[in-house]
Amino acid sequence: MAQKPKNPNPQGKGLVPVLQVVQQHAQRLSVPPKPLAQIEMELFTSLFVLQSEIRFNPVVGRRYWLYARESGYRLSLVAPDEWHRALPQRCIGSCTLQDDRTWTLELAPEVAGDEVFMALIEAQRTSLHAALERAERVEDVLPVYSASLGYHGRILAFILGKSLRGSMQLAGIAALPYRQAAGLLPFAGTDHQGDG
Numbered sequence: 047m048a049q050k051p052k053n054p055n056p057q058g059k060g061l062v063p064v065l066q067v068v069q070q071h072a073q074r075l076s077v078p079p080k081p082l083a084q085i086e087m088e089l090f091t092s093l094f095v096l097q098s099e100i101r102f103n104p105v106v107g108r109r110y111w112l113y114a115r116e117s118g119y120r121l122s123l124v125a126p127d128e129w130h131r132a133l134p135q136r137c138i139g140s141c142t143l144q145d146d147r148t149w150t151l152e153l154a155p156e157v158a159g160d161e162v163f164m165a166l167i168e169a170q171r172t173s174l175h176a177a178l179e180r181a182e183r184v185e186d187v188l189p190v191y192s193a194s195l196g197y198h199g200r201i202l203a204f205i206l207g208k209s210l211r212g213s214m215q216l217a218g219i220a221a222l223p224y225r226q227a228a229g230l231l232p233f234a235g236t237d238h239q240g241d242g
Contacts, residue, residue, distance in 0.1 A: 077146050077209050077212040077213050077216065078146070078213060078216070079213055079216035079217035079218075080213045080214075080217060081217065081230075082184065082214075082217075082219055082224070082227045082228050082230075083228070085184075085210055085213060085214060086174070086175065086178060088148040088149075088210065089148075089174065089187070089188070089206075089210055090170070090171050090174050091148070091149055091150065091151050092147075092148045092149040092203075092206050093174070093189065093203070093206075094149075094151065094167075094170065095112060095121065095141050095149040095151055096149070096189075096195060096199045096202055096203050096206070097118065097119060097194075097195070097199070098112055098118065098119035098120050098121045098199070099118065099119065099120040099121065099196060100120075100121045100196055100198040100199050100202070101196075101198070102123065102198065103198055104121070104143045104198070104202070105143065106143050106144065106145055106147075107142065107143070107144075107145075108142065108143070109125075109140050109141070109142055110122060110123060110140065110141045110142070110143075111123075111124065111125055111126065111137055111138075111139070111140055111141070112137070112138040112139055112140075112141050112151065113134075113135035113136060113137055113138060114135060114136040114137075114138055115135050119138065120135065121141065125140075126154075136157075137154050137157070138151075138153065138154060138157050139151050139152050139153040139154045139157060140152050140154075143202075146209045146213070147202065147205045147206050147208075147209045148206060148209065148210070174187070178224045179224045179225065181223070181224060182223065183220065183221050183222065183223065184214060184219060184220065184222060184223070184224050184227050185210075185211050185214055185220040185221065188206075188207035188210055188211055189203035189204065189206060189207040190204065190207055191203075191204065214227075218230070
């Protein structure tokens with residue numbers, strides 16, 4: 047008679063730290079309503095940063111650097127001028143995690159002037175825009191779980207999706223198709239901080 051294999055994780059150990067990290071991020075979310083154009087740009091920039099290899103838990107407001115490698119991108123704590131030897135990878139720019147768990151990315155001047163790289167960025171942005179237009183609701187494009195991302199990337203993408211969904215709900219566009227949401231005037235007659 048064959049024995050059942052033992053459960054290698056009977057108490058669910060390992061799950062608790064993941065849930066604690068997600069809960070810590072979610073509790074600190076600051077989610078203002080935003081117009082669709084801002085949400086689309088923040089989603090694109092954030093997903094671009096999150097596709098990188100992240101080997102640490104990023105902190106809100108701290109500056110990080112994005113480097114290009116042969117196998118993709120890597121987020122680093124080390125600035126280009128802090129390397130003790132020649133820069134081993136190409137610096138794409140500096141990144142900062144915002145209170146609402148979106149990312150900003152300031153491209154390095156030499157990267158911003160690279161036509162091949164900028165064409166690649168534009169192709170990715172166009173692909174996201176097309177996905178938004180095809181979606182039944184704009185919130186359907188937000189990340190929930192992305193197996194292609196590493197541990198920290200998956201957690202940050204999940205929190206990003208939650209944050210942007212909250213912004214869309216406050217703005218009244220979460221359940222709308224893209225063209226209808228894009229046609230709405232952003233917060234007519236109201237004053238919202240952070241609308242950009």
